[in-house]
Amino acid sequence: MSPRHRPPEALLATLSASRGRSDRLTHTEHLPARQARYAPWPEAIRPEIVASALALGVAQPWAHQAEAMNLAKTGQTVVLATGTASGKSLGYLAPVLSDLLDGTEARNGRGATALYLAPTKALAADQRRRAAELAPTRVRAALYDGDTPPEEREWVRQYASYVLTNPDMLHRGILPAHPRWASFLKTLKYVVVDECHTYRGVFGSHVAQVLRRLRRLCARYGSTPTFLLASATTADPAATAQRLTGLPAVAVTEDCSPRGPLVFGLWEPPLTENVGEHGAPVRRTATSEAAYLLTELVENNTRTVVFVRSRRAAELVALQTQDQLGRPLADRVAAYRGGYLAEERRALERDLHSGRLLGLASTSALELGVDVSGLDAVLMAGYPGTRASLWQQAGRAGREAQGALAILIARDDPLDTYLVHHPEALFDTPVEATVLDPDNPHILAPHLCAAAAELPLGESDLDLFGPSAGALLPILERRGLLRRRGDGTWYWTRRDRAVDGVDLRGSGGSPVQIVEAETGRLLGTVDASAAHTAVHEGAVHLHQGRTYLVRDLDLEHSVALVEPADPPYTTAARDITSISVLSTDTTVDWGEARLSFGSVEVVNQVVGYLRKRISTGEILGESKLDLPPRTLRTRAVWWTVTEDQLLDADIPFDQLPGAAHAAEHASIGLLPLFATCDRWDIGGVSVPLHPDTQLPTVFVYDGHSGGAGFAERGFQRAAQWLTATRDAIAACECERGCPSCVQSPKCGNGNDPLDKAAAVRLLDILLAGAPGGEPADAPGGTAGDVAGGAQEE
C-alpha cells in the first residue's frame, strides 16, 4: 500500500503552478545528498553488541558514532549533536551496554548501572525497545515512570541495570527516595541525557539543577557517572552540555551519516481580501495554506506530515483538508498531538507507516523520537521556533536515500515574514545555542530545599549549585524552609515533601482540567499560567476535531467546563499590563539612548476577549471578563531615548505612543531569532513616560518568574536584534502596519495605537548610537499560537 513516489522538484512545481500561486514560493534551496563516512568499531565495545548491531544491519558505525563511543569509554562528558536519523542512539548505547554487560559478570549480576533520561515518556518507551534490540537479555532494561505499576517498581530498583525515565520522575520519584535506590546509585556508570536541546528556558534550568542533585547523591554513594548527551544540531553544544550538567563537556558535531537530496521551499501565503484590525491587510493563515498544500499532496498520493505549533492548529489543518478532499480521501488524513491516549497515537503511527494514512497534521510531539520515517514531504505551518527544530522536522522527510520535499510556510508575523525573505538566515547561518539559566534564584531555591531534604546541605555542596547558592540559604532559613544545625549543615524542616513545591515544566500552580460539562469526561489539561488566556469563559476550545465553548472557568478548583458547539469564530484574550523596575543590573549608553537589564514586576490582568472569524481573522465582537490580576517578578531588557532624540527623529509627542508600541511588538516578534524562546515566552510594555526611568521606555520581559535567560540574551545581542526589528518593519509591504510587521495577535490593547513609520524613525535614532554593526547571525525561536505565561500590552 506504499504510495508512488514523485521527485520533489516535480511536486513543488505542481504546487506552485496552480492558479495564482507562482509568487508564493519565495525561495527554493537544493540540499545535496551526503555520502556516509564509516569508522571501525572501538575495541572497547563488546563483541555481543557488535553482533547485535550487525543483525540489525549496522556493519560498521559512522565516524561520529565511533568518536562518541571512544570518548564515552574514557569517562569524558560528551554531547553528540548531529542531525535526525544520524544514529545518536547507537553512539551512546554501545558503550553503555558494553559496560552494563561487563557488570553482569559481577557476583550480584549488577556491577554497573545506567540511567537514561528522555523529555517524554513516549521517547523513553521507544528507547527501551532499541536497547532491547541491541543488548543480550541479561542486561535488564526497564522503564520507571508514572505508568510503572507499584508492584514492578521494587523489581526495577533492585534488579534493573538500565533504567529509563524522565527528569520529572527523577526529581519527584527517584532522588527523594534515594535510600531505596542506593544499590543502583552506588554502581551508576552512565547518565544518558537524550534530546538535551529540549531542556531550555525554565524547564532546562530546572533539569540542570535536578542533574546537580543527582551528581551530589552519586558522590555520597561513591559513584561518579559519565554523562552522555544527545542533541539536535545546535550552536555550541559543549557549552550547553556544560551548563546543563555542570561538567566540562566535549562535543561531537560532524554528521557522517548519509542523506538523500532535499528540496526545501520557502512559502509566503497570499494577502486575502479580508481586513484585520484597523483595516490592516491580512495574509491567509499558515494553517489554512498548509491545508491547501496538504490537499494537493494527498491527491498526488504523497505521504506528508504537517508540523504545526499548537494542538488547535493540528485539528484545524486536518479538518480543513478533510473538507477539501471529500470522501473517500478524507479518511486518509488525521490529526496527531501529544494529548491523545497512547493507543490512539500508536494507531495513527501504524497507519502512516503502512500508507493507509497519507496526511497527518501534528504538533512537534513527533519530533521527540517517535519513529515516523521515510516521508515524501514535510510541511511546516510556521517557523518551528529554532533552526534546530526546523532541521529536525525537515529531517523527517526522505530518511532513506530517495529525495524529499520540505516547505516552510510563513505565518503572518514579523519573524516568519523576515525568514521567508531572508533565506540566508536559515540556510547560511549556524543553528542557535540553547538558552537556559540554572542560576535563576526562583529555580535554584526550591532545588536547594529538595537537596537539603535528600541529604543535609554542607558548605562543600555549594560550589555544585552555583554562585548564588550561598546567599540563598539564609533567605530560605528566614522563610522557615531550612534550618542550620550546629555543625553548619542546612536541613529541611517541614513535614511536606520539598519536591512537591517544584514543577519542572515551569508553569507553577496545578494545571487546569478541561471537562465536558454534559458527560464529566476529561478532555485534557492546560497550564495554570495559560489558563486565563486559553480557557476563560467564552473561549473556543478544540479537541480531536470537535469544537467546544468554555462555559465556566473555576479557578479555585482548576477546572474549565466546556460544551460542544460550532461557532464560526476563534477567540483571543485581551489584557492590561503595568510594569515597574525593581533593580537594574547593567546599563550601557548608546549615545544619548540607554539600554538596561534588570529585575521588574509585571502586573497583568485578562479583561476580555475578541471573537475572530475562523477563515479570515475578521473581528466579530468583544466581550468583557472578570478575572483577577496576576503578578510576575521577572527579568527584563529595556531601552530609553531622550526628548532631544525624539525631536531629532521628528517624532512629536502624539506619535510617540504608537511608535514605541509598534517597535515593542516587532522586537518581541524578532527576539526568538536570537534567543531560543517562543514569542509567547516573552512579553513587553511600552510607555511614553515611565515613572521609574522618567523617559519614554520600551520593556521586553521573560514570561516566567525569575526569568529564563531570554531577556538577558536580548540585552547581549541588542544591536543585532533591534537592527533586525527595524529592518523587518521597514521592509514590510503594508502601508500602515499589519500582522507581518507591527501588529501582534496577543496585544492587550487591540493593536492601538501603532505608528509604523514613526517606529522606524524611533529605532533609527536608538540604533544611531549602538556599537558597530556585526551582522545579525543568531539563533532562533518561535512564533506560535500557543498561549504561554507572558502577556504583552
Ligand SMILES: [Zn+2]
Ligand atoms: Zn506590515
Ligand SMILES: [Zn+2]
Ligand atoms: Zn500591544
